[in-house]
Amino acid sequence: MLNSNIKLNSKIFGADCEQVPIRNGFGEGLLAAGEADERVVGLCADLTESTRMNLFAEKFPKRFVQVGVAEQNLVTVASGMAAMGKIPFTSSYAMFSPGRNWEQIRTTICYNNRPVKIAGSHAGVSVGPDGGTHQAIEDIALMRVIPRMVVLSPCDSNEAKKATLAAAKIDAPVYIRLAREKTPVMTTEATPFEIGKAQIFWSPRSDLKSGERSDLKPDVGIIATGALLHRALSAARWLSEEGVKVKVMNLATIKPLDEKAIVALARECGAIVTVEEHQIAGGMGGAVAEFLAARAPVPMEFIGVRDQFGQSGTPDQLIEHYGMGESRIKDAARAVLRRK
Secondary structure (H helix, E strand, O other), X not given: OEOHHHOOOOOOOOOXXXXXXXXXXXXXXXXXXXXXXOOEEEEEOOOOOOOOOHHHHHHOHHHEEEOOOOHHHHHHHHHHHHHOOOEEEEEEEOOOOOOOOHHHHHHHHHOOOOOOEEEEEOEOHHHHHHOHHHOEOOHHHHHHOOOOOEEEOOOOHHHHHHHHHHHXXXXXXEEEXXXXXXXXOXXXXXXXXXXXXXXXXXXXXXXXXXXXXXXXXXXXXXXXXXXXXXXXHHHHHHHHHOOOXXXXXXXXXXXXXXXXXHHHHHHHHOOEEEEEEEEOOOOHHHHHHHHHHHHOOOOEEEEEEOOOOOOOOOHHHHHHHOOOOXXXXXXXXXXXXXXX
């Protein structure tokens, strides 16, 4: 059952569930952050409309810098502005930032502990026809390995807006991973968000004669991040019809991990499946596995890209081709259960 305590969209599984690009939430969040704090500035690498930074640029033209196709300059200028007391947000395609300017991010931002916020848009294979050269499926690994960097991966446009507003308020470097395509809106304005906190979106429940509901002990825990959370929820729904009790966690903060919540899920379920639109190596699943290996080792299965580059295709075709669709999530849950 969907977790009613966090006020999710009741139409999550409906054909009429609204679909909005996650990057739209970033644009709205940046505009709101700029209205709330005049120290917020925006810098873009000639992709202002694509990354939705145009909303901020149009409202605050004197606080916006169009750097052009120069991603290394993008982040080094932002680092300098942060040193002077500004709260800079940079935006580009994730394949170019952090893909092209990783060393500058590492050295000028994180090494110097500057609170620059980096929005990497068009992440994952769901960029589709743009092809493998533009599909950032290594960016989580690149960013989570850098000391001091906070890594956020919102599941929908509402959460992206909240993540952007939250990033503006913390004195730390932040990477925000954004998808291009329209994706189901799973949360509402009332759904809570906090950096470093995971949330349970789905739990197995049993209807009692009294009309009350009680939580059942789950068989498997699914930890998902980004837009693939919707497929994870759909998989959990169908697994429940088969009698498999599933608990689904939305891990919007990949670094720092919500260690308490992840340990609790692993110990409660005894088996974990991670779901991400990213290389399995070095991604969110790797971060969870590294942590659980030391604290609460359990059998795990990993949904993601398996050591391959992307290619051209429709977003849905590519998600299925690389084994990240609903059926593969269900298969992974069944497989990990056999290893308990």
